Amino acid sequence: MTPPHPSARLPHLTHLRNVKMARSAHAYVRGSTVQFYEWLHSQPGRRLPQGPSIWICGDCHAGNLGPTANTKGHIDIHIRDLDQAVIGNPAHDLVRLALSLATAARGSDLPGVTTARMLEEMMRGYEQAFEDKPDEAPPRPAQVKASMRSAVQRTWKNLARERIENARPTIPLGKHFWPLSRKENAAIKTLCASPEIHQLVTSLKGRSNDAEVELLDSAYWVKGCSSLGLLRYAVLLGVGDKADQEYCLIDIKEAAGAAAPRSARARMPRDNGKRVLEGALQLSPALGERMIATRMLDHGFFIRELLPQDMKLELDELSEIDAVHAAGYLARVVGIAHARQMDRASRKKWIADLQVSRSKQLDAPSWLWTSVVQLVGKHEEGYLNHCRRYALEN
Template identity: 50%
Template sequence: MACSAHAYVRGNTARFYDWLEESSQDAIPAGPPVWICGDCHVGNLGPVVGADGRIQVVIRDLDQAVIGNPAHDLIRLGLSLASACRSANLPGAVSVKVVDALLDGYARAFTRRPHHKDAPETIKALLREAIGRSWKQLVREHLTHTQPHIPLGKRFWPLSKAERRAIAALLSPDALGPLAVGLGIARPDDAVRMADAAYWVKGCSSLGRPRYAVLLEIDEAGGHTRLAMLDIKDAPPAAAPRTTSSAMPRDNAERVVAAAMALSPALGERMVAVRLLDRPMVLRELAPHDLKIEPDHMPPAAIDEIGAYLGRIVGDAHARQMSAAQRKAWHGILRASRSSQVDAPSWLWQAIVDALASHERGYLQHCRRHIALIG
């Protein structure tokens, strides 16, 4: 997270909700309670392949998802885009345009109007990359070439005996076949077996949280053998504030899966809640087509277009959960709160500016501690 202010914003969800709790929330409107991402930064959106093989850009990480205020997702995404502008040393005027575009794209989702234009070329290029990716590319990124084996090293660590026993019990021969069929990985007449497993060290999400990669071998009825990979990820309690008027699953893994089905059905259909070592965890297939949007995917000249596009993606995810009356009312609030001087709602702009200042202070303190630790 010390690499850049944007990396700090992306990897520090708790800081965002600490800021939200400490700040005055009177100006932030309360939208209809729906499932929200809870950690809606740029890197948590990207192309995902659905069970039908169609690839689309969706919210792709739901660890922090709760039934809450949709305005919180809008602020968090705006903060992410604004911090990306700052990290790229872009003028402040660009951030103003990005927030304006973000709001416009988000608000359009609640009118059920079509996108005003196609996806930005940058997003199209990412979709083309996702469509063209194959299992061989996933193997080159994560595995060895010559045998079904997960190479241990910096990214993959050996399992403890307790972890290996627990994963073997979860993915027993009797359970693995139906599980693979249910996730769309295998057909009913395929033979599925676990080839290898390892502890997976993967970015900020791995800090203090267990995560495992499991390699499967699938013998198809025609005699061909292929590989598949599972991601088993800890489901922590959500830091995002939730509404008290709607019930959510008490089990955190079931909460994540329920949120995925509401916000990103193409992803939710490929996930299942499990318990491993008495912890709630989410199991899903790691598909080669699943990618995330990185800061280098956002050229400065197109960042406002990308902001509008991502706003529409998040808006669609929220809008599909609302009634027609709720969509109309929320759209009215979004439009009525626009500033007469800046083409963005004053509450959204003020919230993003305040959050950006808070995160900038936190980032510099984080860098200071990081330098002190490494000498």
């Protein structure tokens, strides 16, 4: 593929986004955050419980959880994408995760009864996170174990082959990386010479605070789905002396306004980059400590170094047992992120609120089941209409 000129990116990015969202119903769910909240709040009889105002992921689908390393190299499963993070209602994260899990189950051709069991296990896992000792984690499901094994074994060469298709210190232009404009090039050079970037890349375990940091290459990064169309850059840096230089890949991502509704009178940073950073520090401290926020090209950005251990959790071809176990485990990860922001009284009240509207037949709240049933239908309709438009355009 011949990369487009910087002034002609948008039509290509829009086409790529449409292609990705047409691949499957689950891919459509991941790329339709704005529609999710429009549909959620248009549902008849919608009565979600109103939880305490805390930082929520805002786009809590299964693909936004996965193995993440901290500055010392320790790896665990965390929320790993905080673009939509706001101070809001934690019930929104639960509905978003439940919809994602239900769609993944349908994609694996699992029966509807499995979806019911997944939501039951999801609520059990979430509520377990609010117990007095939430860090005593249960055994990891098979899918999570596989991701963790891969994460632990990954090296810079794995990251280079996956992200830049080249273990040498250059970023090859082509399908995933496009050329920069002169203005973008100058802005990135200025940014990479700043003390903030130096501190970011030298903060990881084993790097000297006095190490030299050199800009080796940079490009516009065609990555993600819902973020396609926003400004995003890949920057390759060299750390240390040239004789023993270590490479690192920096992800510079524009922070746009969040679609997730925020709580009334919630006090959050007005700058979107700082909002994402604060959300990360609250929900996934291991990731937030590896991030900075800045302004560049009149936009807010958040920046992090990508580590080989940072991986997306894929829930493809699930068995019934794996699907149920994964639902409980991932909900528990989200629950820990929520619970750490609440005092004991708030945790107790929130768990009591979640117990309302449960029947003897289904150990999941009726508001969650009803929301998921309605949203699965809406997303299926939206997905098929999206595919029809895409087919007509081509």
